[in-house]
Amino acid sequence: xxxxxxxxxxxxxxxxxxxxxxxxxxxxxxxxxxxxxxxxxxxxxxxxxxxxxxxxxxxxxxxxxxxxxxxxxxxxxxxxxxxxxxxxxxxxxxxxxxxx
Numbered sequence: 001x002x003x004x005x006x007x008x009x010x011x012x013x014x015x016x017x018x019x020x021x022x023x024x025x026x027x028x029x030x031x032x033x034x035x036x037x038x039x040x041x042x043x044x045x046x047x048x049x050x051x052x053x054x055x056x057x058x059x060x061x062x063x064x065x066x067x068x069x070x071x072x073x074x075x076x077x078x079x080x081x082x083x084x085x086x087x088x089x090x091x092x093x094x095x096x097x098x099x100x
Contacts, residue, residue: 011037
């Protein structure tokens with residue numbers, strides 16, 4: 001049996017599972033099935049997705065150190081935003097966002 005998750009252009013990794021024995025018992029009989037040479041192929045996109053998911057799950061939900069540093073500035077009104085810098089960061093992070 002082959003399970004394939006890939007795009008047509010980027011097949012990357014294939015692993016072989018062999019000598020798998022699956023047993024199922026019924027009241028009257030026992031069945032054993034041998035499967036050999038099963039392949040699973042992951043595309044580069046799937047690998048990147050799995051890596052990103054693991055990284056996101058390992059990241060803390062809150063950056064408490066950053067909150068602690070900014071809280072007094074916000075409370076006193078001394079925290080100022082640079083709209084130009086924010087816009088540039090958005091354009092750099094998402095270059096296709098404003099294309100039609």
